[in-house]
Amino acid sequence: MSFTVTDLIGDRTEQYRQLTEQAAGLVSGESDRVANAANLSSLVYHSLPDLNWVGFYFYDGHELVVGPFQGKPACIRIALGRGVCGAAAQTRETHLVPNVLAFPGHIACDGDSRSEIVIPLVREDQLLGVFDIDSPRPDRFDEIDRAGLESVAGVFLNSLRAPVAEIR
Ligand code: SME
Numbered sequence: 001m002s003f004t005v006t007d008l009i010g011d012r013t014e015q016y017r018q019l020t021e022q023a024a025g026l027v028s029g030e031s032d033r034v035a036n037a038a039n040l041s042s043l044v045y046h047s048l049p050d051l052n053w054v055g056f057y058f059y060d061g062h063e064l065v066v067g068p069f070q071g072k073p074a075c076i077r078i079a080l081g082r083g084v085c086g087a088a089a090q091t092r093e094t095h096l097v098p099n100v101l102a103f104p105g106h107i108a109c110d111g112d113s114r115s116e117i118v119i120p121l122v123r124e125d126q127l128l129g130v131f132d133i134d135s136p137r138p139d140r141f142d143e144i145d146r147a148g149l150e151s152v153a154g155v156f157l158n159s160l161r162a163p164v165a166e167i168r
Contacts, residue, residue: 003039005046016148019047023152027159033058036159038068044133044152045070052112053134056156057085059127064089067129074109083107085130088118092127096146098139114138117145119153123160131156 003026008015026043027036037056045054055069057078064078064085080090083105088095095118100106106116113134121128131153135141141149 005043008047012144013148016144016151019044019148020151020155022047023155027155031159031161033160034068036156040152040156041068041070044149050135050137050140051133052136053110053132056121056129056131057089058129059089064129069132071134072110075107078107084116084118085132088120088130089127092120092122094119094146094150096141098141100134110134112136115140117141117149119150121153121157123157128157128160 006018006022008018010018023040023043026039030036041055045051051071053069053071053074055071055074056067057064058067059065063080066074066076078086080086084095084097084100084103085107087105095116097103097106097116097118100108100113100116114136115138116132116134118133119131121130131149133141133149
């Protein structure tokens, strides 16, 4: 199978609709967590401007452990409540951080990151991990990005057809 990352056109909401459609196509018929996280990281990284890190952390029942990503090597383990990823995982709420340097406890994996959005991955009331996107540009993410990236995270969650107990 080959897949082409096609240019997104129209306004940003429309672009996210197209990106979500491409994401769904990319994971179609596949439920492997690592495979889908890897391909979705690549899709988002190569489709959107001004990003330096896109990837997944998976919750192992104790802490977050880095999964498939695009970007520079990252911190491997993050405790719940630590940094932006740990905060999003603990509160189970998307964290949109316009200036990471002002976020208490921010973990600087890549010193180039200036803004960040982290979406918790929750299925059947169970925390599976987080989807983390970083930008070298301050204030890179807004509510359109939040809605769009939450849709992409939703595509990932829907692709995992196995019961949560079997995914981990
Ligand atoms: N900055 C994140 C850590 C993960 S990296 O950005 C890939 C944080 O504070 O949780």
